[in-house]
Amino acid sequence: MIKRCAVLILCGFAFAQPVVAPVREYLRYTRDVTISQPGKQNYLVVDAAIWARVRPDLSDLRLYDGAVQVPYALSEEQASSSTVEREARILNLGVRDGRTEFDLDIGGEAEYNQVHLRLKATNFVVSATADGRDALTGSAGRKLSTSTLYDFSREGLGNNFALRVPLATFRYLHVSITPAISPREITGASTSAQHEAQARWISAGRCHSSEQVSRTTRIACDLDPGVPVERILFTVPADIVNFRRTVTLSDVQGAPLCSGNVSRIRMKSSGREVVTEDLALNFRSSRERQILIDIDNGDNTPLTVEKAEPQSLERRIYFDPAGKTAVKLYYGDEKLSAPVFDYARFFHKEADAIPAVMGVESQNPDYTGRPDERPWSERHKWVLWGAMLLAVVVLALLALKGLASDTPAPK
Known part of the structure; x- marks a missing residue:
């Protein structure tokens, strides 16, 4: 016992x-x-x-x-948005003086700041105006906004079918669209009240001046210790347009970390100009303290990058x-x-x-640090080994004693 x-x-x-x-x-x-x-x-x-x-x-x-x-x-x-969308009825759809026009019955007392059109048309750029009205007939409405709608399916650059307006509660909206979209290509509409919050970022490192290596623009960056990097933001002069370049990130040994594209496209159609750009490359670092950015220029003039900045979500x-x-x-x-x-x-x-x-x-002036929190066996290994050796000796002595007691007496 x-x-x-x-x-x-x-x-x-x-x-x-x-x-x-x-x-x-x-x-x-x-x-x-x-x-x-x-x-x-x-x-x-x-x-x-x-x-x-x-x-x-x-x-x-x-x-x-x-x-x-x-x-x-x-x-x-992070960026966030909240949207409450409501279907709107299309009334009086037709053509007047070459423009496609119609009224939207919003209904109720709902607030809205965007009008989303469902269109079958592709490859176009048009201008659309929105006037707010309390009644379909009577006095002229109040002009709310002019928006550019576009579809760049041919170029693979996406589309925009939304009219943005100041926050409004008009029962009716009168929409007028410049030629390029016919009434039969308008299939539906809805309104929404969208409230957006932009993402906030802090700097997570510094990048050096770029250098040319053959047809590649290379930028070396030092990352701040411990700060999680979530994107690289590029600043390109505003007068440089119509480019799309492949960007590769690697560590200092050359092992690839991620890749993507940066671009800025300026398109003109029917006298209208639309500029779309994406100058941020999403990236999540692990333990890298230095990275290399390679921009493949192909056979084009090297892309001028005024600044590349590693950033972290605030x-x-x-x-x-x-x-x-x-x-x-x-x-x-x-x-x-x-x-x-x-x-x-x-x-x-x-x-x-x-x-x-x-x-x-x-x-911290009161800092003492944590006491040694290792298990007792880790902190006192000598005691444990001593106990084990003592147990071995005791067992050996007991074994010898047993052998001696089992030896028969001489006759």
């Missing part, structure tokens, strides 16, 4: 595990946070200095008011100051797991949230 208890105690010491908990003394870095409007929702932007010190998932960020944690919610500032720390004018941000504990706050579970981003101001980074 005593032997069994000794074994159990030894195993308990060997496999005991400590609990990982948020303790300010275990967080290596701190920054003062100044709050100018403590009665509103505030936020902090995770900058390059923080990214260089935190866990990749930002789980070791903590806000403290004295010794008390301040709940927060992390948010990626991450924000939203919190409710609850009347406080100052708190502290702590981070830098590689073993700390993500917090669980009701504030984050039920988080709602306020449109008038206020940016709080962070001071410069400093060492």
